[in-house]
Amino acid sequence: MHEMSVTESMIEVVLRHAEKNHATKVTRINIVLGELSTVVPESVQFYFDIIGKDTIAEGAELNFRRTKLIAKCNGCGEEFEVVEYDFTCPACSGTKTEIISGREFQVESIEIA
Amino acid sequence: MDIEVLEGVFDANEIIAKENRALLDERNAFMMNLMASPGAGKTSFIMKTLEGIASFPPPRGGRIKEGVTLTSPLRGEDQGGGDTSAKGIKAAVIEGDIAGKVDSERIAAMGIQAIQINTGGSCHLEAKQVNTALKHMDLEGIELIIVENVGNLVCPAEFKLGEDLKVMILSVAEGDDKPLKYPLMFSESHVLIVNKIDLIPHTDFDMGRLEETVRKMNPSVELFKVSCRTGEGLDGWTTWLEGRVRNGRQS
Numbered sequence: 001m002h003e004m005s006v007t008e009s010m011i012e013v014v015l016r017h018a019e020k021n022h023a024t025k026v027t028r029i030n031i032v033l034g035e036l037s038t039v040v041p042e043s044v045q046f047y048f049d050i051i052g053k054d055t056i057a058e059g060a061e062l063n064f065r066r067t068k069l070i071a072k073c074n075g076c077g078e079e080f081e082v083v084e085y086d087f088t089c090p091a092c093s094g095t096k097t098e099i100i101s102g103r104e105f106q107v108e109s110i111e112i113a
Numbered sequence: 114m115d116i117e118v119l120e121g122v123f124d125a126n127e128i129i130a131k132e133n134r135a136l137l138d139e140r141n142a143f144m145m146n147l148m149a150s151p152g153a154g155k156t157s158f159i160m161k162t163l164e165g166i167a168s169f170p171p172p173r174g175g176r177i178k179e180g181v182t183l184t185s186p187l188r189g190e191d192q193g194g195g196d197t198s199a200k201g202i203k204a205a206v207i208e209g210d211i212a213g214k215v216d217s218e219r220i221a222a223m224g225i226q227a228i229q230i231n232t233g234g235s236c237h238l239e240a241k242q243v244n245t246a247l248k249h250m251d252l253e254g255i256e257l258i259i260v261e262n263v264g265n266l267v268c269p270a271e272f273k274l275g276e277d278l279k280v281m282i283l284s285v286a287e288g289d290d291k292p293l294k295y296p297l298m299f300s301e302s303h304v305l306i307v308n309k310i311d312l313i314p315h316t317d318f319d320m321g322r323l324e325e326t327v328r329k330m331n332p333s334v335e336l337f338k339v340s341c342r343t344g345e346g347l348d349g350w351t352t353w354l355e356g357r358v359r360n361g362r363q364s
Contacts, residue, residue, distance in 0.1 A: 002235065002236050002237055002268045002271070005235065006122055006123075009122045009123075009125060009126075010122045012125075013118065013120050013122060013124075014118070017116055017118050017120070018116075021114070021116050023114075023116075036296060036297045036300070037271070037297070038267050038268060038270065038271055038297055039271075084293075085292075085293060085296045085299075085300065085329065085330040086329040086330070087300070087329065087330060087331065087332055088329060088332060095328075095332030095333065096332070096333060097332065099300075103297075104121060105121060105122045105123060105271075106118075106119065106120065106121045106122065107118040107119075107120050107121075107122065108117075108118060108119060109115055109116055109117050109118050109119075110115075110116050110118055111114065111115055111116070112114050112116055113114070
């Protein structure tokens with residue numbers, strides 16, 4: 001629902017790194033999106049086409065890579081994939097777990113010309 | 114040419130959230146981010162929480178200043194009579210809404226400092242808006258700040274505000290099947306308030322099913338079952354919150 005403002009933030013990140021590397025054109029943006037993220041790729045693409053216009057990122061290909069939800073048990077140290085949002089540790093049935101990945105919305109890399 | 118970036122899109126927000134946190138730490142103030150759907154009873158819950166936990170500066174109650182702007186602290190004044198709760202915590206409220214100042218007026222009328230943020234269409238609060246609000250407030254002696262987020266079960270969960278505690282409300286009429294539909298919100302919250310439990314006999318709401326689902330998603334969640342209408346369960350909640358405000362802070 002907030003894809004317009006997050007797309008703006010994403011473009012800001014992309015342009016900052018592109019300018020730092022003296023790019024004249026951004027051709028591809030590789031994005032990592034966690035399973036738990038509420039961001040919708042289609043909406044990001046929609047707003048990107050509008051907000052990215054007239055920037056050096058205009059027309060860049062957006063590539064989304066989804067990451068699985070991975071948690072770590074604070075009790076036994078087991079790292080496990082969370083299936084159907086069940087955070088109980090499969091090794092020791094521990095309930096003190098923390099998310100290691102699956103929340104991210106990250107610009108992983110960009111391809112520039 | 115391939116350039117490695119590895120920068121989170123929410124990083125900018127999180128930097129400001131940390132600033133908020135530092136500002137609150139400096140004053141030893143505890144901040145709670147309250148999230149729920151529209152109509153789950155956020156404002157009523159805040160008012161009941163304040164009644165149970167807050168100190169009300171005498172005189173209490175009263176009217177709103179004429180011509181006050183939306184970004185100024187509102188404070189109830191004149192006419193008194195309200196009883197300060199036994200817990201006597203000095204509290205303030207930040208109200209986030211897309212438009213209007215109905216909620217902050219209700220809080221200010223209780224004699225509690227309230228500040229309204231209007232997001233102008235945006236579906237959630239961001240750390241920057243809370244930062245502006247904190248800078249406009251009189252934080253002298255404030256121990257507890259309750260932030261009422263915009264009514265929404267999706268977006269507010271993504272944006273850290275610098276809070277010590279994320280609290281969400283699910284009201285009975287919304288149904289017991291919501292956790293799996295809004296996994297981020299239910300797995301991120303430290304506290305789940307099930308509100309409007311007085312309605313349970315009139316619905317198919319299954320508390321056992323809700324608890325089972327939520328405990329799997331969020332094993333360490335604190336669960337309180339309340340009714341702001343009848344007052345049931347609120348004592349347990351305010352006593353727990355008092356303990357957190359007075360003794361412990363965690364992110």
